[in-house]
Amino acid sequence: MPLAADRLCLANAHPLRADGDYVLYWMIAFRRTRWNFALQHAVDAARRLNKPLVIFEPLRIRYRWASDRLHRFVIEGMRDNAAALQRRPVTYYPYVEPAPGKGTPLLHRLAERACLVVSDQYPGFFLPTLIEAVKDRLPARLELVDSNTVMPLQSFKRTFTVAHSYRRWMQKNIREQLFKFPAADPLARVRLPRLETGSDSPLARIQQRWPAADFAALLDRGGLAKLPIDHAVPPATLPEEASRQRGAMLQGGAGQGERRLREFLGEQLSRYAQDRNHPDEEATSRLSPYLHFGHLSPHQIVSELWEQEHWNPSQLGEANGKNRGFWNLSASAEAFLDQLLTWRELGFNMSYREPDRYDSFDSLPEWALATLERHASDPRPHRYSLPQFEAAATHDPLWNAAQRQLVREGRIHNYMRMLWGKHVLHWTQSPREALEVLVQLNNKYALDGRDPNSYSGIFWIFGRYDRAWGPRRPVFGSVRYMTSDSAQRKLKLHRYLRRYAPEE
Numbered sequence: 289m290p291l292a293a294d295r296l297c298l299a300n301a302h303p304l305r306a307d308g309d310y311v312l313y314w315m316i317a318f319r320r321t322r323w324n325f326a327l328q329h330a331v332d333a334a335r336r337l338n339k340p341l342v343i344f345e346p347l348r349i350r351y352r353w354a355s356d357r358l359h360r361f362v363i364e365g366m367r368d369n370a371a372a373l374q375r376r377p378v379t380y381y382p383y384v385e386p387a388p389g390k391g392t393p394l395l396h397r398l399a400e401r402a403c404l405v406v407s408d409q410y411p412g413f414f415l416p417t418l419i420e421a422v423k424d425r426l427p428a429r430l431e432l433v434d435s436n437t438v439m440p441l442q443s444f445k446r447t448f449t450v451a452h453s454y455r456r457w458m459q460k461n462i463r464e465q466l467f468k469f470p471a472a473d474p475l476a477r478v479r480l481p482r483l484e485t486g487s488d489s490p491l492a493r494i495q496q497r498w499p500a501a502d503f504a505a506l507l508d509r510g511g512l513a514k515l516p517i518d519h520a521v522p523p524a525t526l527p528e529e530a531s532r533q534r535g536a537m538l539q540g541g542a543g544q545g546e547r548r549l550r551e552f553l554g555e556q557l558s559r560y561a562q563d564r565n566h567p568d569e570e571a572t573s574r575l576s577p578y579l580h581f582g583h584l585s586p587h588q589i590v591s592e593l594w595e596q597e598h599w600n601p602s603q604l605g606e607a608n609g610k611n612r613g614f615w616n617l618s619a620s621a622e623a624f625l626d627q628l629l630t631w632r633e634l635g636f637n638m639s640y641r642e643p644d645r646y647d648s649f650d651s652l653p654e655w656a657l658a659t660l661e662r663h664a665s666d667p668r669p670h671r672y673s674l675p676q677f678e679a680a681a682t683h684d685p686l687w688n689a690a691q692r693q694l695v696r697e698g699r700i701h702n703y704m705r706m707l708w709g710k711h712v713l714h715w716t717q718s719p720r721e722a723l724e725v726l727v728q729l730n731n732k733y734a735l736d737g738r739d740p741n742s743y744s745g746i747f748w749i750f751g752r753y754d755r756a757w758g759p760r761r762p763v764f765g766s767v768r769y770m771t772s773d774s775a776q777r778k779l780k781l782h783r784y785l786r787r788y789a790p791e792e
Contacts, residue, residue, distance in 0.1 A: 313343045345369060564623070692789075
């Protein structure tokens with residue numbers, strides 16, 4: 289089935305080369321073999337041209353916050369992809385760069401022999417800059433495919449400033465997209481020519497200079513320790529209640545992402561609406577790392593939830609912008625879909641529409657900028673440095689618990705992350721310094737950091753997607769105020785505080 293035009297973007301003006309040796313899929317954001325519009329488009333192109341398909345999945349060294357935690361999570365996903373593609377009619381080429389710049393010529397060399405290059409259109413972190421840097425120098429046609437969200441990025445004709453207006457727009461326009469999901473398995477029953485991979489073949493000569501990733505060496509024999517990345521940020525651990533072994537690692541990859549999805553649907557979804565804000569209850573999905581690294585597709589999440597709920601698009605209700613009643617599902621399913629299809633996609637709306645501003649302090653609403661500026665010189669009740677925040681060395685046990693969870697597990701409970709951010713605003717010299725601290729802590733430690741949705745959460749602390757609140761308060765002005773005392777009164781936190789107490 290041809291890809292819809294609103295999922296495809298031509299990145300350069302190079303012609304298609306029908307006499308090329310293969311179609312090249314440069315997998316950089318949607319690191320999965322299922323529910324992937326980009327892979328589906330590459331497969332269709334290879335079938336149409338009767339050419340082999342090469343899937344090239346690289347991991348570079350030179351990205352900010354590169355660490356054992358992030359690298360390992362991505363490489364575990366690459367290992368999953370290698371296993372999934374082992375008996376498929378494609379050539380999979382995973383590459384982990386051993387030193388800065390070592391892999392720079394590799395894409396160019398692969399593209400020299402390609403009919404065209406298909407890649408992932410992702411509106412965040414360094415990937416748009418990477419595409420911009422290579423698109424015209426690449427010796428082949430480059431097509432970008434959007435498999436980020438259920439609503440296509442190109443359907444965003446304006447930047448939405450509040451969730452209600454986005455939700456109303458989405459509800460009016462999503463029906464058509466519900467019939468345009470990617471194939472669950474784009475390689476099912478596909479026959480493609482095989483690429484020559486003998487010792488004297490062009491690809492083999494390329495791989496002699498740039499060897500394919502050795503997953504056993506990297507993951508099991510200390511190979512990560514030899515890479516010039518931050519080894520002070522170790523792999524994230526699983527929550528204790530999710531593992532019998534204290535300190536067990538949280539693993540990346542499509543297989544782990546799908547297992548977590550089915551665990552959530554089967555064990556937590558039914559109490560999501562009631563318990564998701566209570567840290568003791570652990571009723572959140574914990575799917576955001578798999579979404580961020582492209583190991584899991586939002587389309588798959590939606591599809592499997594609907595299957596469990598025995599739902600179909602004929603049950604859609606009236607588009608009124610409300611966060612319940614539109615889907616005509618259980619309260620928990622509606623609450624979860626609102627997080628996935630409103631709040632997550634709202635962040636992608638901002639990063640796609642305003643790529644130079646979505647992570648800038650000056651992108652805040654005018655009312656928020658004005659009130660924060662008015663109160664920028666207010667005395668702070670406490671003031672901490674970045675190292676103190678990082679070490680969870682504040683006076684507040686609840687804030688410290690949230691920070692320890694971030695450092696250990698690469699995440700903070702959804703409600704606690706809001707409180708964590710509000711306190712950083714309260715305890716730093718200025719709102720701009722608070723933003724710098726939050727971005728550094730979140731992007732260094734959080735597995736879902738560096739993501740459009742993650743930036744939405746950080747900027748919500750300062751008023752994005754929110755409204756002015758009264759009464760005005762010191763430091764915050766009219767920005768929404770939160771305290772640990774109020775959280776402890778209304779949330780279940782006893783086990784949470786014990787679990788993330790200082791380690792002895």
